[in-house]
Amino acid sequence: MASDWNDIPDEEFRSTFREWVDQNCPAQLRYMRKQRPLFNEVAEWYHALAAKGWLAPTWPRQYGGMGLSAAKHMIYVEEWGRLGCPRIPDHGIGLVGPLLIQHGTEEQKAHYLPRILSGEHVWCQGYSEPNAGSDLASLTTSAVLDGDEFVVNGQKIWTTLAHCANWIFVLVRTERDAKVRQKGITVLLLDLTSPGVRVRPIENLRGEADFCEVFFDQVRVPMKNLVGKVNEGWTVAKSVLGHERIFLGAPTRPEYAIARLQRLADARGAFEDPAFVSRFARLRLDLYDLGSAFERYAKVLRAGGELGADVSALKVFTTELYQRITEEMLAVAGEEARFADDLAAGDVEIDAMNLFLDSRSPAIFGGSNEIQRNILAKAVLQLPG
Amino acid sequence: MPELMLDDPDGTLVMLRDSVAGFAERFPGAKAMREKRGLGGATDPLIWSAMAEAGWIGLLLPEECGGAGLGLREQAVLSEALGRALVSEPIGSASVFAATLIGGATPGAERSRLAAGIVSGDVVAVPAWISGAKPLVVHAVSDNLALSGEARFVDAARVATDFLVVAQDAQGGMLLSVPADLDGMTMSERAGIDGGAIATVSFSDCKVPTDRVLSRANSSEDLLRQAILHTRLALAAELSGLASKALELTIAYTSDRVQFGKPIASFQAIQHRLVDMWIEADLAAAAVGNAVEALQSDDSEAAQLAVLAAKARAGDAAFSICRRAVHLHGAMGYTDECDVGLYLKRAINLNAMLGQPEQLRLEFVERESGVGRGRTYG
Ligand SMILES: Cc1cc2nc3c(=O)[nH]c(=O)nc-3n(C[C@H](O)[C@H](O)[C@H](O)COP(=O)(O)OP(=O)(O)OC[C@H]3O[C@@H](n4cnc5c(N)ncnc54)[C@H](O)[C@@H]3O)c2cc1C
Numbered sequence: 001m002a003s004d005w006n007d008i009p010d011e012e013f014r015s016t017f018r019e020w021v022d023q024n025c026p027a028q029l030r031y032m033r034k035q036r037p038l039f040n041e042v043a044e045w046y047h048a049l050a051a052k053g054w055l056a057p058t059w060p061r062q063y064g065g066m067g068l069s070a071a072k073h074m075i076y077v078e079e080w081g082r083l084g085c086p087r088i089p090d091h092g093i094g095l096v097g098p099l100l101i102q103h104g105t106e107e108q109k110a111h112y113l114p115r116i117l118s119g120e121h122v123w124c125q126g127y128s129e130p131n132a133g134s135d136l137a138s139l140t141t142s143a144v145l146d147g148d149e150f151v152v153n154g155q156k157i158w159t160t161l162a163h164c165a166n167w168i169f170v171l172v173r174t175e176r177d178a179k180v181r182q183k184g185i186t187v188l189l190l191d192l193t194s195p196g197v198r199v200r201p202i203e204n205l206r207g208e209a210d211f212c213e214v215f216f217d218q219v220r221v222p223m224k225n226l227v228g229k230v231n232e233g234w235t236v237a238k239s240v241l242g243h244e245r246i247f248l249g250a251p252t253r254p255e256y257a258i259a260r261l262q263r264l265a266d267a268r269g270a271f272e273d274p275a276f277v278s279r280f281a282r283l284r285l286d287l288y289d290l291g292s293a294f295e296r297y298a299k300v301l302r303a304g305g306e307l308g309a310d311v312s313a314l315k316v317f318t319t320e321l322y323q324r325i326t327e328e329m330l331a332v333a334g335e336e337a338r339f340a341d342d343l344a345a346g347d348v349e350i351d352a353m354n355l356f357l358d359s360r361s362p363a364i365f366g367g368s369n370e371i372q373r374n375i376l377a378k379a380v381l382q383l384p385g
Numbered sequence: 386m387p388e389l390m391l392d393d394p395d396g397t398l399v400m401l402r403d404s405v406a407g408f409a410e411r412f413p414g415a416k417a418m419r420e421k422r423g424l425g426g427a428t429d430p431l432i433w434s435a436m437a438e439a440g441w442i443g444l445l446l447p448e449e450c451g452g453a454g455l456g457l458r459e460q461a462v463l464s465e466a467l468g469r470a471l472v473s474e475p476i477g478s479a480s481v482f483a484a485t486l487i488g489g490a491t492p493g494a495e496r497s498r499l500a501a502g503i504v505s506g507d508v509v510a511v512p513a514w515i516s517g518a519k520p521l522v523v524h525a526v527s528d529n530l531a532l533s534g535e536a537r538f539v540d541a542a543r544v545a546t547d548f549l550v551v552a553q554d555a556q557g558g559m560l561l562s563v564p565a566d567l568d569g570m571t572m573s574e575r576a577g578i579d580g581g582a583i584a585t586v587s588f589s590d591c592k593v594p595t596d597r598v599l600s601r602a603n604s605s606e607d608l609l610r611q612a613i614l615h616t617r618l619a620l621a622a623e624l625s626g627l628a629s630k631a632l633e634l635t636i637a638y639t640s641d642r643v644q645f646g647k648p649i650a651s652f653q654a655i656q657h658r659l660v661d662m663w664i665e666a667d668l669a670a671a672a673v674g675n676a677v678e679a680l681q682s683d684d685s686e687a688a689q690l691a692v693l694a695a696k697a698r699a700g701d702a703a704f705s706i707c708r709r710a711v712h713l714h715g716a717m718g719y720t721d722e723c724d725v726g727l728y729l730k731r732a733i734n735l736n737a738m739l740g741q742p743e744q745l746r747l748e749f750v751e752r753e754s755g756v757g758r759g760r761t762y763g
Contacts, residue, residue: 133716134645134715157716158716204719204720204721205711205719211716275743330733331741331743335739337734338577339575339583353578360708360711361716364716368715370654374654
């Protein structure tokens, strides 16, 4: 194995990674209809990656990661998508790992990181609450210190995959009267099998239950599960996502959708209609230009720079392009847009409706597009108010 | 919220709206829609007969064959109200389309039987006229007719007692009512996006008695065109009602939902969106109203245009208003528990029925000015 992946030329890394993934990612898991498969459904792939040492691309090598630079990580993510590999429950890899590596104690790192890699701990993210969505700082789930344990009460919602996770990292309020609401928030690692935890899956528009409500009733969490300092959880939580913010704006979803649109349009003879061709061309060039924009931010990362607030532009554009492409799919489907299930297009089935419904959510999660626009208005355009 | 504005000298329209509101309390639309999905998409006979009891099924049937003798104004108001209430039974196909075909059929015993049965709810006559891979054809064999071919996009097929089939014979199109339990008939269902099953019904040399013929060549084609016209109007009205209600729900939600210490509807970004949605809903209601008026005039060409415009406008409005409604509900809008998602799904279904907006708009300009259209697909 290479001593340092980052010393290998990009294209060599790409082909090495691609070849192995293509050979080892099980065929039946490629291009899964589910956006969010459960751990059990993709465990085989998860363990294969772990055995190879390729499960945690960004973690430093000393913790069992690949230690990839932002540039190499982007290649990893690109090839993953291009090969149609399924999304694995990645809150442990993508969020808890970086959280602990930056802010955890040595003991926490030694305990939790290996258990993420082995799949023993499956994590979920407990930020949003019924009354704290876009306005996350208004969260009220409380933690009160009692001896050397916190006692947690309250509720989280929209917690992706909580029903297949056994751990959750939660933002809790430890000080109610803080003048600035962002103060008084703390990050805890909480064992979902603790007494007093209840998880209720919520069915989404596509008829899948991939997010949940999580209720806490007098749940006791040992002091040693605190990450960072008490009342400073906001800064801790905000610092976790660094260059990964670029992936919220990745062209992956629209790329996939436009390929499906093309197949469907081909099968329906839509390319013989100049009006369709003209609309298709617009979508195609939107995607093309999104690629250029993405590349501009990627260059910054490759040069070792950091992302600014302007990267929000990518998230807005890609999620809305994804929506426009899937809307066009329903238009091409004509009367068949009445069906819930997939549409036959030659020898393949096109999941037009599934994609259309799925495209509703990325504009909401990861900071809704209105919130992204607010960020751009303030931090980039520096508009008054 | 935008609503059809039509003269209502004797209060019939108000009464219709009230009766739908009362019905929706007994059979809440969203609940019924979820239950229907659970039942594999079958129309609930209880709901259908309650609708028949209310006098809504076959509302367009002429009085001489037992109908209410009401017209398209009443149908539009009824459909709009059903759309608002999210009553998802196939009123467009199994009432408006069916009643137009039956009402215009050659008078006789079969027509009378169907008309009386539709009104009482004992007959569910479902149009099956869109040919699939195998065209619908019919020919005479001794005393009977033999029907073959495949009909697509058939609503409520499982509860149908009769299919209203338009099949080709040597002379042209023949309209006949086909018993739903015929030998040689098979049915395959697919889930519709709004929970109702949509069937493909195949006939393989099915024997149909000749007294089931409702109309023959020439008049059948006219009847079909008439049925499409009426149903497009009804769908436009239903879509307009859906759009208006989805907007209303969204205004209520965003006025109630507090983030950053304020109702989110107090943010101008959201206010402008809601206003844009309202403008579209308002335009849709106006377009439907215009179509109703045009259908009452003697100018049938103007009526055709107005109906095309209304269905295109209301379909676009409903689809796009419902998409934004979902978004403005945040993650809540992305759940099955929240009703706006059901409005979106219902809007998708009705918008795709009998022509999506672009197809209708192209038909409009072609009719109006002979501007040729490109290939149609889908
Ligand atoms: C599929 C999915 C998965 C998710 N997974 C997780 C998870 O694993 N863990 C977790 O903690 N959370 C998760 N979330 C929750 C997500 O973070 C929230 O949905 C998001 O923060 C928005 O909050 P909300 O849903 O409460 O909407 P709200 O904040 O109530 O917003 C409603 C609408 O108002 C708009 N709006 C809000 N504020 C403003 C403003 N100031 N100006 C203009 N418009 C505004 C929004 O854009 C939105 O359209 C998930 C959500 C989805 C859809």
